[in-house]
Structure formats: structure tokens, C-alpha cells
Amino acid sequence: MKIVKLELSERSYPIVITKDDFNNLAGRLKQGALGNEAFIISNPIISRLYGQALKTALLAVEIKSNVYNIKDSESSKSIDQYIKTISKISSIDTKKRLFCIALGGGVVGDLTGFVAATYKRGIPYIQVPTTLLAQVDSAIGGKTAIDLASGKNLVGAFFQPKLVYSNVSLLASLPKRQISSGLAEVVKYGMIIDKNLFAFLEKNYQKILKLDKDCLIRIISTASKIKARIVANDEKETKGLRTILNFGHTIGHALETAADYTNLNHGEAISIGMVGACRIAQEIGILESKVTQQLIDLLQKFKLPVKAKKIDLKKVYQAFYRDKKFINGKIRMVVPSRIGHVIVTEDIPFEIIQKIIKRSVN
Numbered sequence: 001m002k003i004v005k006l007e008l009s010e011r012s013y014p015i016v017i018t019k020d021d022f023n024n025l026a027g028r029l030k031q032g033a034l035g036n037e038a039f040i041i042s043n044p045i046i047s048r049l050y051g052q053a054l055k056t057a058l059l060a061v062e063i064k065s066n067v068y069n070i071k072d073s074e075s076s077k078s079i080d081q082y083i084k085t086i087s088k089i090s091s092i093d094t095k096k097r098l099f100c101i102a103l104g105g106g107v108v109g110d111l112t113g114f115v116a117a118t119y120k121r122g123i124p125y126i127q128v129p130t131t132l133l134a135q136v137d138s139a140i141g142g143k144t145a146i147d148l149a150s151g152k153n154l155v156g157a158f159f160q161p162k163l164v165y166s167n168v169s170l171l172a173s174l175p176k177r178q179i180s181s182g183l184a185e186v187v188k189y190g191m192i193i194d195k196n197l198f199a200f201l202e203k204n205y206q207k208i209l210k211l212d213k214d215c216l217i218r219i220i221s222t223a224s225k226i227k228a229r230i231v232a233n234d235e236k237e238t239k240g241l242r243t244i245l246n247f248g249h250t251i252g253h254a255l256e257t258a259a260d261y262t263n264l265n266h267g268e269a270i271s272i273g274m275v276g277a278c279r280i281a282q283e284i285g286i287l288e289s290k291v292t293q294q295l296i297d298l299l300q301k302f303k304l305p306v307k308a309k310k311i312d313l314k315k316v317y318q319a320f321y322r323d324k325k326f327i328n329g330k331i332r333m334v335v336p337s338r339i340g341h342v343i344v345t346e347d348i349p350f351e352i353i354q355k356i357i358k359r360s361v362n
């Protein structure tokens, strides 16, 4: 077991990375005295696999719980689902001290966080992330959100959980494609800030793909440490430090939008976006081509795409223009100068970006 602390003065919290069951979690909840009734938000697949084990562990420390399932889809991050969820909580919230548990991936985590942030102006919640992406990224840092028809994550709040409990054993049931998607974010951490992590991934990719638990604990705790450090120094994304986490996401988001979130998942889009960002860095003369190749080799080992197939180039450009990172005719981009180091620049000519997007598609 590894414990990483996210330091935010009175809002600090531990991120526990473990391969053990839920008993340790229950013990921590008892100690932390968050409340005596848990409202577990999950989805039917995940609650069928892990819901009962969590309930039983909670009951052993005298915490009663209800499981509330939302549909297994990004469409659950909606105003409609938000109202349903909050109404359900209010209907069971009588004299108990209620807290929320997000048992799921980023969809469950983002909705639960927003519900907890807004119900009665904020009630405690914890994250029990069940996807690799959520364990290394979305469960950490307190960004909570739901979507609008006009765009993803447009309604939300910064609201930190009291605990993140990442159990690598839960990843055994995760579809392989989702494992690869999460690995794209882990590769991202290596590229932006940690060359040792990158080297570890290169050396141990087979064990990682076989879900070797000790390897998973190592990469998830390293990723958690990096994200925790960045969030601790720039909690609300006001100082520009959190920006480096967007490496690969500028082109990646445009691809995701153009693909309508169907044939490319988030990690796959980011994989292609990271390669694009490297090529842009090459174009502006700050990166050697062999580094791009090294990144491509690693992504391919993790069964991630480095080119988007069957995607409409025009739609990608359109999505790119609409992206909030496009300011005053210029694009802000995070580009690497070597493995483990990136710079943020606002001066990339659009022609270069167009050329690279074209190379990233079909």
C-alpha cells in the first residue's frame, strides 16, 4: 500500500493506492468520521461487481449505505441525472449524517463530486475510482462537472474529496481498451515531468499490460504524486501550473469531439494528441525527432493509436477553433523539449497546427 498526500491546508486528503479489499477503506472512514450513512453512486456494471463488498465492509464499521446506479454512459453527466440524484439524496436524508461515495470511473466521479459540492452547499464525499484513468487522473484534484448539450464539463465546481481510495485489484475486470486509455495519461505524466516514470513504463510494459499489481501500484502512486503536487500548487487552475496537464489534450479534444466520442475514447485521442504535440515541437525546433519516435514506440506497446482513422478533417479543424484554448487568434499549447520536460507556448502558427493535424488523421 502507498499513501500520497494532497496538501491543501484544511482541505488536504490522502490518496491511498492499494491491492487490498475495502476493509482498510472502511477503517479509514470510521476514523475520519465523515458520517454514519453513505450514499454510494455507481453504475449497474460496477455495483454488480463491487457494490456488495463495499456495503459489507462499511456495515462492519457501522456505516449503512445505499447504492444508487446511474446509466453507464457519458450522458449521465447531465442536468437531468443531477436533479434525479440530488432528489434521491434529499428523499433519504432525514436525521442522518450523510456522505457520498463515488464507486466508478470518471463519469460517476465527476457527477458524484458535483452532487456533493452542491447538495446543502457541500457534503463530504470520497472517490473510489474503478478505472485506471480515474485512478491516475479524474478522481484526484477536485474538478467536478456535468455536461451541457453545448459542451462537456460546462457546469461544475472545484470541490475536493476527503479521500481517494485507488484499489488496483478493481482493474482486473476493466476492459483492456480502458486500461490502454488510462495508460495514455500515465505516459503523459512521464512526458511532462518524470523521465524515470517514462523509462519504467518502457521497461515494464508487458507486466503492466498483464496488470501486475505491484507495477500498477508503482505507476498509479507516481502519477498520483505528480497530479497531487500540481493541484496543491494550483488548485483552481489560476496560476498556469495545471496547464501542463493539458499536454496532448489540445489536439486530443478536437479529435474526440470530431469523432463524436464514439470511435475514439479519451486516452486514445490523447495518445494521438501527444504525438501531434511532439511533431509541433519538432517543427518549432525544440525537439529531436527520435523523441517522437520513442513516444510512438511506447504508445504502440500499450496498444494505443498514433493516428485517427475514419475522421472528418474539417470537423477536427472546427472543433479545434471552438476549443477554449484558442485565444486571440493564437493557440496555447504544451509542447515537450525532451522526455520529462514541457513548455507552454502561445505562439504556434496555425499553419503548423493544421499541417500536424492533417498528419494525425487517416
Ligand SMILES: NC(=O)c1ccc[n+]([C@@H]2O[C@H](COP(=O)([O-])OP(=O)(O)OC[C@H]3O[C@@H](n4cnc5c(N)ncnc54)[C@H](O)[C@@H]3O)[C@@H](O)[C@H]2O)c1
Pocket: 043, 045, 046, 049, 072, 073, 074, 077, 104, 105, 106, 107, 108, 110, 130, 131, 133, 134, 137, 138, 139, 140, 141, 142, 143, 144, 145, 152, 153, 170, 171, 172, 173, 174, 175, 178, 181, 266
Ligand atoms: N474531473 C477530472 O479532473 C477529469 C479528468 C479526466 C477525465 N474526466 C472525466 O472522466 C470521464 C471518463 O472517465 P473514464 O475514462 O473513467 O470512463 P467511464 O467512467 O465512462 O468508465 C469507462 C467504462 O468502464 C466501465 N468500468 C469502470 N470501472 C470498471 C471496472 N472496474 N470493471 C469493469 N468495468 C468498469 C464503466 O462502466 C464504463 O463503461 C469523462 O466524463 C471525463 O470528462 C474528469
Ligand SMILES: [Zn+2]
Pocket: 137, 185, 249, 266, 270
Ligand atoms: Zn485527459
